Amino acid sequence: MGFIQQLRRRTPLGWLQLSHEKSRLLVALSGIAFADVLMFMQFGFQSALYDSNTRLHRSLLSDIVVIGSQTRNLQRISTFSRRRLYQAMDIPGVKSAEAIYIGTMIWKNPQTRRETEILVIGFNPDKPIFDLPEVNQQLQAIKQPYTVLFDRGARGEYQKTIAQLEQGKPVKTEIEHRTVTISGLFKVGASFGADGTLMTSDENFLRLFPRQPAANVSIGLIQVEPSADLQQLVAALKSHLGNDVKVLTHEEFIQFENDFWSRNSPIGFIFNLGVSMGFSVGVILVYQVLSTDVNAHVREYATFKAMGYRNLYLLGVVFEEAVILAVLGFIPGTAVSLGLYYLTRNATNLPIYMTVIRALQVLLLTMIMCAISGAIATRKLQSADPADMF
Amino acid sequence: MTTKPVISIRNLDHYFGHGQLRRQVLFHINLEIYSGEIVFMTGPSGSGKTTLLTLVGGLRSTQFGSLRVLGRELCGASRQELVKSRQRNGYIFQAHNLHGSLTALQNVKMGLELHQHLELAQMRIRSAQMLEQVGLGHCLHCYPDQLSGGQKQRIAIARALVSHPQIVLADEPTAALDSQSGRDVVNLMQKLAKEQGCTILMVTHDNRILDIADRIVHLEDGLLKAEV
Numbered sequence: 001m002g003f004i005q006q007l008r009r010r011t012p013l014g015w016l017q018l019s020h021e022k023s024r025l026l027v028a029l030s031g032i033a034f035a036d037v038l039m040f041m042q043f044g045f046q047s048a049l050y051d052s053n054t055r056l057h058r059s060l061l062s063d064i065v066v067i068g069s070q071t072r073n074l075q076r077i078s079t080f081s082r083r084r085l086y087q088a089m090d091i092p093g094v095k096s097a098e099a100i101y102i103g104t105m106i107w108k109n110p111q112t113r114r115e116t117e118i119l120v121i122g123f124n125p126d127k128p129i130f131d132l133p134e135v136n137q138q139l140q141a142i143k144q145p146y147t148v149l150f151d152r153g154a155r156g157e158y159q160k161t162i163a164q165l166e167q168g169k170p171v172k173t174e175i176e177h178r179t180v181t182i183s184g185l186f187k188v189g190a191s192f193g194a195d196g197t198l199m200t201s202d203e204n205f206l207r208l209f210p211r212q213p214a215a216n217v218s219i220g221l222i223q224v225e226p227s228a229d230l231q232q233l234v235a236a237l238k239s240h241l242g243n244d245v246k247v248l249t250h251e252e253f254i255q256f257e258n259d260f261w262s263r264n265s266p267i268g269f270i271f272n273l274g275v276s277m278g279f280s281v282g283v284i285l286v287y288q289v290l291s292t293d294v295n296a297h298v299r300e301y302a303t304f305k306a307m308g309y310r311n312l313y314l315l316g317v318v319f320e321e322a323v324i325l326a327v328l329g330f331i332p333g334t335a336v337s338l339g340l341y342y343l344t345r346n347a348t349n350l351p352i353y354m355t356v357i358r359a360l361q362v363l364l365l366t367m368i369m370c371a372i373s374g375a376i377a378t379r380k381l382q383s384a385d386p387a388d389m390f
Numbered sequence: 391m392t393t394k395p396v397i398s399i400r401n402l403d404h405y406f407g408h409g410q411l412r413r414q415v416l417f418h419i420n421l422e423i424y425s426g427e428i429v430f431m432t433g434p435s436g437s438g439k440t441t442l443l444t445l446v447g448g449l450r451s452t453q454f455g456s457l458r459v460l461g462r463e464l465c466g467a468s469r470q471e472l473v474k475s476r477q478r479n480g481y482i483f484q485a486h487n488l489h490g491s492l493t494a495l496q497n498v499k500m501g502l503e504l505h506q507h508l509e510l511a512q513m514r515i516r517s518a519q520m521l522e523q524v525g526l527g528h529c530l531h532c533y534p535d536q537l538s539g540g541q542k543q544r545i546a547i548a549r550a551l552v553s554h555p556q557i558v559l560a561d562e563p564t565a566a567l568d569s570q571s572g573r574d575v576v577n578l579m580q581k582l583a584k585e586q587g588c589t590i591l592m593v594t595h596d597n598r599i600l601d602i603a604d605r606i607v608h609l610e611d612g613l614l615k616a617e618v
Contacts, residue, residue: 009510011496011503013489020491020533303487306449308477308504386476387449 014320017293024289031285032329032366033336038278039362040337040354044344046271048352050258053191055351056121057254059131062098064234065253066220066245073260075119075193077102079216080245088220091236093228098127099217101205104194110161110173110182119194120148122205129221134186135199141183142201146208150182153189153349154196175208189349192261220245279369286325286373290318294380306386314381322374326366333366334359395422395458396557396589397446402455404441404612415441417612419455425556428583428590428602433609439593440561442609446591447559448475460556477504480550480588482560482579486542488534494521494545495530501549520552521545524578540571544578551582558583560592569598576602 018025056074066088070078085097101122106115123129125139134149141147150171152162161171162185171182188197206214224233230249237247248256262268294301301314334354341352404416415438423429431439444450445457445464451472452465459475467475480501488497498517502508508516521527524544534542543563550558560579564572576599583590592603600606608615 009503009508009513011492011499013492016496017491297489299485299487300489303481303483303489304500306447306476306481307501308473308479310473387444 012320014317015324017297017317018321018324021293024292028286028289028325029329029332031289032282032325032370033331033333035278035282035285035369036330036333036362036366037336037340038281039275039365040333040358041340042271042274042278043358043362044337044341044352044354045274045350046267047358048344048350049192049267050261051351052189052349053193053261054254054257055188056191056197057250057257059188060221060250060253061129061131061223062221062250063224063230064222064237065248065250066097066222066237066241067248067253067256068218069244069246071218071246073193073257074102074191075104077218079212079218080220082215082217084241084245085217085220085222087241088222088237091233091240093225093233093236095223095225096127097223098124098129098221099202100129100219100221101202101209101212102218103205103209103212105175105208107175107180107198108173109156109158110171111159112157116156116195118154119197120205120208121197121199122202122208123199125201130199132186132188134184138184138186142199142204144181144183146178146204147181147183148198148200148204149184149186151188151190151197151199152185153187155190156195158196178208180208192265192267275365279365282366282369283373286322286370287376289325290321290373290377291380293321294318294377298380298384301381301384302386302388305384311381314384315378318378318381319371319374322370323367326363326370330363330366333362394425396425396460397421397423397591398456398458399442399446400456402442402445402452402457404438404445404453415612416445419614421607421614423589423591425589426584426587428580428604429592430600430603430606431591431593431609432595432600432606433615437609438612439609443559443561443591443593446557447479447481448472478555478557480553480555480558482543482546482550482558482563484562484565486534486539486546488542488545488549490534493531493533494526494537494548497534497545498548498552501552505553517548517552520548523582524548538571540567540574543567543571543575547575547579547582551586551588554586554588556588558588558590560590560594562594562596563592564594564596564599572596572599 066084068078068080082099085099088094088097103120104117105120107118108114109116125143128136128139130136138149142149150165164171165182165185172179173182174180186199190196206212224230234247234249241247304314338354341354344350344352399419399421402416402419403414405412405414407413419442431442433439445452446459448464455465457464460478462475464472464475492500495517498520499513502513502516518530521530524547526541526544529537564575567575579590580602
């Protein structure tokens with residue numbers, strides 16, 4: 001007799017036991033849903049924080065990124081010679097190589113007049129390098145001397161400044177004793193390293209950072225011919241350009257920044273701890289439910305053993321219950337998490353989204369969680385001794 | 391009645407506990423029960439009746455002597471063999487021990503599921519027929535807590551007999567019932583046993599039902615005193 005047929009003729013004892021006690025089932029499911037929500041939120045925050053931190057990286061229009069070999073992240077740039085980019089143009093398959101300048105400096109918050117740190121990005125306004133329509137529409141403006149664009153997603157007190165800019169009125173402020181005009185807005189958002197970002201032309205950048213030679217650039221952006229093989233080009237560039245630069249694909253560049261922060265900040269640790277807390281809470285809750293259930297049915301189980309059912313059969317019942325609880329608890333857990341993601345997105349501007357991978361990951365964790373609880377709970381089955389029944 | 395015994399007990403001794411606390415509870419039991427017999431076992435509490443019943447049922451391991459049930463030796467049998475031997479018996483307990491989350495029909499079906507050759511539909515039909523035979527055809531889908539004590543015990547009988555076991559072992563099945571339902575229950579057991587040709591070994595204190603026994607054996611202080 002096949003396995004499926006075996007399954008069909010079997011009484012679904014675990015399901016019947018669980019569904020017979022509706023209120024107990026409901027408590028169990030809300031417990032599991034709670035554990036799932038905890039795990040979903042921790043995973044969500046973690047990847048949202050990483051994503052938010054690389055929004056600027058993602059918006060770059062380039063296939064290959066060249067950085068100085070000492071560069072550790074966007075705030076700790078070590079520059080390299082612009083010649084490297086001209087050399088890159090020699091490689092067949094490279095369509096263009098653009099330089100951008102990045103630096104951190106102190107400016108006066110136009111609203112509070114307090115000095116704060118801000119990230120400044122300078123690029124050639126004749127060649128749009130960002131996938132940000134707002135920036136690309138205002139390229140003419142930043143060609144004016146000492147004119148910059150401001151990130152409306154910046155952290156800090158900028159509400160009035162933003163309101164004024166939205167009405168089309170430029171705002172003036174001061175950077176290192178020079179008057180600077182903010183002519184417009186774009187949106188990237190704050191990251192771990194930078195509270196806010198300014199964008200301007202490469203010429204303005206060099207005006208603001210007089211000590212930076214124009215020949216030393218921060219990041220090189222390479223676009224390749226559509227027909228070119230990306231991996232081959234990366235390899236060719238690596239061997240051609242020498243050791244003072246690193247050649248990364250766009251994806252690797254994003255990962256490079258993420259790696260820095262996951263190694264040099266407690267974010268990864270904190271959220272993984274959060275996930276394991278949720279997991280442990282789930283194990284304890286499910287164990288409570290299953291062991292109560294086994295205890296409540298010890299007499300019936302002993303009767304089944306007397307009738308000739310094997311221990312394995314009863315183990316199967318406990319694991320059946322564990323799987324049912326995992327799947328049924330996962331559904332409300334996911335629904336609540338979707339709602340909380342939506343609320344978080346609106347409240348914090350964090351890019352927190354449900355992904356299929358994450359849903360599967362949490363479902364798998366829930367299954368493991370319930371299986372562990374089930375395995376502990378089955379130890380109680382030994383106490384069902386059929387000889388005590390008479 | 392054939393001459394070949396379905397249960398054959400020779401020089402059976404049984405001990406509880408270990409070392410200093412070791413205590414003999416059964417002494418040199420010799421008993422043969424033939425196919426189709428209804429045998430009652432009486433005796434004061436603590437005399438070892440229930441122990442003997444659990445040994446015959448394969449719920450405990452036999453230690454010394456010989457105990458053959460349906461031609462198979464249980465003394466020295468492995469756990470696996472004991473489980474197999476249990477599947478061939480029907481059990482009726484003092485309490486009904488029905489599963490509260492299962493309907494009457496599902497409870498009876500549990501008695502059939504171990505018997506691999508039956509399809510789901512067949513199992514349903516046979517379980518329903520069995521419930522009709524015990525007079526509960528109208529409450530196939532009732533849960534045990536909706537039924538009276540007598541009704542529950544009748545479901546337990548249906549569960550024990552639905553697989554047509556050759557031996558039914560019962561431990562005071564009437565103890566928790568009033569005299570009328572107790573009487574009904576044993577009458578039913580007798581009727582079904584005769585129809586199916588099965589052998590019943592029953593422990594009982596209940597004097598009101600002794601008349602249905604073919605034979606009564608009396609156990610006292612672990613010794614089989616007399617056959618009444």
